[in-house]
Amino acid sequence: MNFEFSDEQESLRDQARRLFANAPAKARMLLEADAGHDAELWSHAAGMGLTAAAIAERQGGLGLGALELCVVAEEIGRSLAPIPFSSSVLVATEALKLAGGAAADEWLPRLAAGEVIATLAFTEGSGVWSTAPRGRVRDGRFDGIKTPVADAASAQIAIVSARSDEDGDGYGWWLLPLQGVAQMPVTAIDRIRKHAALNFVGTPAQRIGSPGSGATLTERLLDIAAVYVAFEQLGGAEAMLAMSVDYAKRRRAFGNAIGATQAVKHRLADMYTKVQLARGHCLYGAWALSTAAPELPLAAAGARLAASDAFCYAAEEGIEIHGGIGFTWENDCTLYLRRSRLLAQMLGHRSRWSDRLVRALIAGRAA
Numbered sequence: 323m324n325f326e327f328s329d330e331q332e333s334l335r336d337q338a339r340r341l342f343a344n345a346p347a348k349a350r351m352l353l354e355a356d357a358g359h360d361a362e363l364w365s366h367a368a369g370m371g372l373t374a375a376a377i378a379e380r381q382g383g384l385g386l387g388a389l390e391l392c393v394v395a396e397e398i399g400r401s402l403a404p405i406p407f408s409s410s411v412l413v414a415t416e417a418l419k420l421a422g423g424a425a426a427d428e429w430l431p432r433l434a435a436g437e438v439i440a441t442l443a444f445t446e447g448s449g450v451w452s453t454a455p456r457g458r459v460r461d462g463r464f465d466g467i468k469t470p471v472a473d474a475a476s477a478q479i480a481i482v483s484a485r486s487d488e489d490g491d492g493y494g495w496w497l498l499p500l501q502g503v504a505q506m507p508v509t510a511i512d513r514i515r516k517h518a519a520l521n522f523v524g525t526p527a528q529r530i531g532s533p534g535s536g537a538t539l540t541e542r543l544l545d546i547a548a549v550y551v552a553f554e555q556l557g558g559a560e561a562m563l564a565m566s567v568d569y570a571k572r573r574r575a576f577g578n579a580i581g582a583t584q585a586v587k588h589r590l591a592d593m594y595t596k597v598q599l600a601r602g603h604c605l606y607g608a609w610a611l612s613t614a615a616p617e618l619p620l621a622a623a624g625a626r627l628a629a630s631d632a633f634c635y636a637a638e639e640g641i642e643i644h645g646g647i648g649f650t651w652e653n654d655c656t657l658y659l660r661r662s663r664l665l666a667q668m669l670g671h672r673s674r675w676s677d678r679l680v681r682a683l684i685a686g687r688a689a
Contacts, residue, residue, distance in 0.1 A: 342401035358475035368436025382431030399557030414440035469519035492534035
């Protein structure tokens with residue numbers, strides 16, 4: 323059985339890696355800037371077709387699939403590329419594809435071309451997507467507050483969860499324009515990926531998906547996003563491991579490279595072990611996602627947990643190996659540590675995914 327990506331997918335990886343070669347430096351420039359993303363890098367990514375990779379050809383995309391997105395997500399994580407790829411392509415675009423209908427036909431071609439950026443606005447302070455929303459849609463207009471919303475300053479449209487009379491006891495998904503919506507910046511632990519609180523007052527809302535289907539769609543989207551975000555975390559963990567190995571070879575103390583000491587060797591070995599374990603789970607998740615396998619909930623939860631562990635551990639140990647400089651803003655280690663913390667909370671905390679893993683295991687055993 324072949325557990326590796328195809329030659330074509332590896333070629334896509336090489337192209338993405340070349341495109342994002344200077345991304346860490348570009349990301350650092352955004353730390354104190356008002357801009358939400360690097361517009362030039364986003365334009366190049368769209369020109370390469372990265373935003374269109376997994377969108378059907380009839381909707382303006384390249385008609386590729388989940389595996390190609392996994393490859394790009396890994397390179398986004400490796401480079402800290404300061405573009406809203408995760409919010410717009412890995413999450414919002416996938417949400418539109420799930421919901422389908424007229425809204426998907428209208429907006430997916432523009433998302434594929436990169437001329438429109440989208441974000442997901444599900445959270446209302448809890449940080450959990452699947453929490454039932456309080457905001458309501460009445461007469462086609464939405465009133466409510468969503469926070470924190472990633473890449474809100476870069477996006478033109480948002481997919482929002484909200485209640486309406488048609489939804490009964492449930493809730494639905496809606497597509498809203500962000501023009502004229504009040505935004506208040508929210509300071510997140512990751513200063514590169516900007517967040518905001520959005521205050522919607524009478525904002526026109528276009529329903530996507532069927533009434534009352536919000537909870538079902540959200541659970542499906544969580545599994546999809548978990549696999550993609552796991553690959554982003556895997557890329558970040560691999561970057562921290564590579565930086566730490568390189569530093570351990572170059573940094574000398576008492577006449578010897580610090581990598582020669584047993585304590586540093588053991589840390590690097592543990593980092594490598596966690597990265598490889600996460601890679602196995604990520605590949606399982608990629609297979610389940612690309613084949614629409616019934617094991618997707620199990621594979622997604624496993625990938626989510628293993629990749630979160632790998633990235634957080636690699637970032638923490640990388641800081642320690644780099645010593646004092648690892649804690650400074652001038653060193654990239656702190657940027658990866660902050661990104662690892664953000665991604666670990668992005669789709670809900672660890673206990674939620676542990677419960678989801680257990681439920682998936684029980685369901686599989688019963689079947």
